[in-house]
Amino acid sequence: MARPSFFGLLLIAPALTMIGALFLYPLGYSLAAAFTEPGGSLSLMHFQKAYELYSTDILFTLFIVIVSTILVALFSVAIAGILTLGETPWLVGALRQLYRWPLFIPFIVAAQCMRTFLAKNGLMNNALVALGVMEPIQATSFLDWRGIIITFVWKQVPFVTLMLAGAMASIDPATIEAGRNLGASRLRVLIELVLPQVAQTLLVGLVLSFVTMLSVLSVPMMVAGSQPTMLTVDMAFRINSYGDYATANALGVISYMIAGTVAWIYLRHNVKREAQA
Amino acid sequence: MTGSHSAAIEVSDLQVSYGSQRVLHGVNLSVAPGEFIAILGSSGCGKTTLLRTIAGFQKASGGAIRLFGRDVVNTPPEKRGIAMMFQSYALWPHMTVLGNVGYGLRLRGVPRDEIRSRVASVLKMLNLSGLEERKVTNLSGGQRQRVALGRALAIEPEILLLDEPLSNLDAKVRIQVRSEIKALQKQLGFTAIQVTHDREEAMTMADRIVVMEAGRIAQVGSPEEVFDHPNSPFVASFMGAENTIALDVRPSGAGVEVRAAGGSATTWTGTAPVGGVTAYFRDDVASLDDPNARIEGSIVLPGTITQRTYPGGHYRYVVAIDDRHFTVTDSAYHELDRPVRLRLPLASLHLFPTEMIKGGNHA
Numbered sequence: 041m042a043r044p045s046f047f048g049l050l051l052i053a054p055a056l057t058m059i060g061a062l063f064l065y066p067l068g069y070s071l072a073a074a075f076t077e078p079g080g081s082l083s084l085m086h087f088q089k090a091y092e093l094y095s096t097d098i099l100f101t102l103f104i105v106i107v108s109t110i111l112v113a114l115f116s117v118a119i120a121g122i123l124t125l126g127e128t129p130w131l132v133g134a135l136r137q138l139y140r141w142p143l144f145i146p147f148i149v150a151a152q153c154m155r156t157f158l159a160k161n162g163l164m165n166n167a168l169v170a171l172g173v174m175e176p177i178q179a180t181s182f183l184d185w186r187g188i189i190i191t192f193v194w195k196q197v198p199f200v201t202l203m204l205a206g207a208m209a210s211i212d213p214a215t216i217e218a219g220r221n222l223g224a225s226r227l228r229v230l231i232e233l234v235l236p237q238v239a240q241t242l243l244v245g246l247v248l249s250f251v252t253m254l255s256v257l258s259v260p261m262m263v264a265g266s267q268p269t270m271l272t273v274d275m276a277f278r279i280n281s282y283g284d285y286a287t288a289n290a291l292g293v294i295s296y297m298i299a300g301t302v303a304w305i306y307l308r309h310n311v312k313r314e315a316q317a
Numbered sequence: 318m319t320g321s322h323s324a325a326i327e328v329s330d331l332q333v334s335y336g337s338q339r340v341l342h343g344v345n346l347s348v349a350p351g352e353f354i355a356i357l358g359s360s361g362c363g364k365t366t367l368l369r370t371i372a373g374f375q376k377a378s379g380g381a382i383r384l385f386g387r388d389v390v391n392t393p394p395e396k397r398g399i400a401m402m403f404q405s406y407a408l409w410p411h412m413t414v415l416g417n418v419g420y421g422l423r424l425r426g427v428p429r430d431e432i433r434s435r436v437a438s439v440l441k442m443l444n445l446s447g448l449e450e451r452k453v454t455n456l457s458g459g460q461r462q463r464v465a466l467g468r469a470l471a472i473e474p475e476i477l478l479l480d481e482p483l484s485n486l487d488a489k490v491r492i493q494v495r496s497e498i499k500a501l502q503k504q505l506g507f508t509a510i511q512v513t514h515d516r517e518e519a520m521t522m523a524d525r526i527v528v529m530e531a532g533r534i535a536q537v538g539s540p541e542e543v544f545d546h547p548n549s550p551f552v553a554s555f556m557g558a559e560n561t562i563a564l565d566v567r568p569s570g571a572g573v574e575v576r577a578a579g580g581s582a583t584t585w586t587g588t589a590p591v592g593g594v595t596a597y598f599r600d601d602v603a604s605l606d607d608p609n610a611r612i613e614g615s616i617v618l619p620g621t622i623t624q625r626t627y628p629g630g631h632y633r634y635v636v637a638i639d640d641r642h643f644t645v646t647d648s649a650y651h652e653l654d655r656p657v658r659l660r661l662p663l664a665s666l667h668l669f670p671t672e673m674i675k676g677g678n679h680a
């Protein structure tokens with residue numbers, strides 16, 4: 041069993057080569073480039089430049105992604121909760137049919153739709169005016185940070201809900217009934233009995249969503265104006281307008297670090313759980 | 318049995334359907350306070366549905382459920398105030414024993430210290446003292462079962478529903494927990510309904526047994542009544558009288574004359590339906606006798622022993638009479654392939670007109 045097999049290595053060689061050539065090499069190269077001066081010696085000058093130019097955007101990115109993740113968590117828990125504990129068959133049925141649709145729409149299409157939906161004279165404001173909810177003069181454009189968050193949440197809620205509803209469906213339904221039998225309302229059952237049993241799945245879904253939202257270029261580019269904006273847009277701008285790969289790489293490393301922090305929280309939680317079990 | 322105003326649980330004309338398929342066809346049942354009822358039936362007879370409808374997890378499509386006179390048929394399960402124990406135990410794996418047992422008290426706003434002391438006394442009662450901080454996933458099957466019972470009892474319920482609570486335990490633990498539940502019920506005085514498919518469990522635990530068949534109640538009565546005087550062929554065979562034999566009954570003088578195919582006629586002073594009759598009997602009712610024996614009040618049939626097993630304490634034989642086979646329990650050892658006489662005391666047979674069985678309407 042433990043004997044290294046030449047044929048085994050041969051079998052995985054194509055996959056290893058692909059990972060090395062297409063992922064590890066560019067990653068290592070951009071990491072190295074981020075920490076290297078034009079002369080060739082190590083330095084943090086690119087990070088200094090990135091910080092001077094884009095510190096607001098770093099905070100803006102963090103703000104957008106964190107707020108979106110929190111909202112995604114709230115909405116997906118609510119929808120998965122209704123799907124699991126709902127007692128109105130037509131509502132549960134309709135929700136089950138509808139909630140998945142955004143999964144199949146690419147970010148760029150979602151962003152395009154949001155442009156026409158959230159603009160000052162967009163569908164949302166026109167509908168609100170037509171309904172008499174507000175005056176035309178009160179209409180404002182949502183095509184700023186709010187638009188980005190709305191698009192991200194709209195796009196990511198189905199993904200996390202899909203995972204969460206699946207996990208909730210696989211827990212023993214008697215554990216839900218036992219709670220209600222002792223007198224817990226459905227909301228308490230959801231928060232105190234169901235969520236803790238699927239917390240792991242929720243965490244995985246949120247970590248994956250967080251990293252996805254951090255790396256989307258099209259949405260901040262199309263939905264919001266240029267200032268402030270997210271790091272992906274800044275990176276594209278550094279490369280396309282100035283050919284400034286070094287600063288773009290430094291911004292990339294900052295993105296890695298943000299994503300890495302979230303991954304670390306997830307792994308730490310996993311290790312703690314395994315130690316408890 | 319009891320007046321409607323004093324019944325702990327009164328189910329009247331309860332109907333339940335899954336979609337267009339009716340599962341309960343108008344069930345009537347009255348349970349007195351402090352009574353232990355066992356609902357007995359085979360899979361799919363509606364016994365679990367009846368229990369879940371009383372608990373509120375299944376909607377009734379007609380009829381009423383009254384708990385101490387209060388109609389709860391449209392009340393959600395959390396407002397019915399009934400405790401229930403589940404077949405899978407349904408313990409919450411993310412909580413400790415204390416968290417599980419104390420949850421009902423927490424919902425009732427009991428202060429933390431009091432929850433601790435009340436949970437401690439419940440655990441003491443169930444021989445689980447000191448396990449408060451243990452994760453429920455680290456308990457044995459028997460311990461989990463007791464925690465589930467403790468969780469139901471911690472809220473001091475007036476009514477406890479048990480859904481096959483012992484079916485996941487091994488035989489030895491099951492007998493032990495069976496008597497523990499019964500003792501606790503006597504001590505605490507709650508009303509209990511237990512669903513089971515285990516006849517012995519129902520017989521040993523319940524004050525009254527409800528036998529269900531195809532969404533209807535077939536018979537209600539004390540264990541002795543249901544066991545000794547089944548009111549239908551279904552109840553008779555469900556209670557273990559699985560041997561059947563066709564008899565012919567004719568009036569004769571003060572009693573009746575009973576004749577089986579291939580046997581001599583016997584006169585009997587007991588009461589029996591006249592005409593074509595099917596007799597149901599358990600294997601311990603019949604006995605094996607000397608080929609030449611002739612006993613009053615018993616049917617005696619010549620046959621051959623074809624199989625012998627020893628389940629412990631007595632022998633179990635398969636006796637062939639013509640092309641029919643009967644199982645018989647007898648304490649004596651008999652050789653195989655030996656001609657014997659199968660003796661069936663008429664007083665211990667359950668006799669039903671054959672017409673009734675053919676009609677199929679024996680509920």
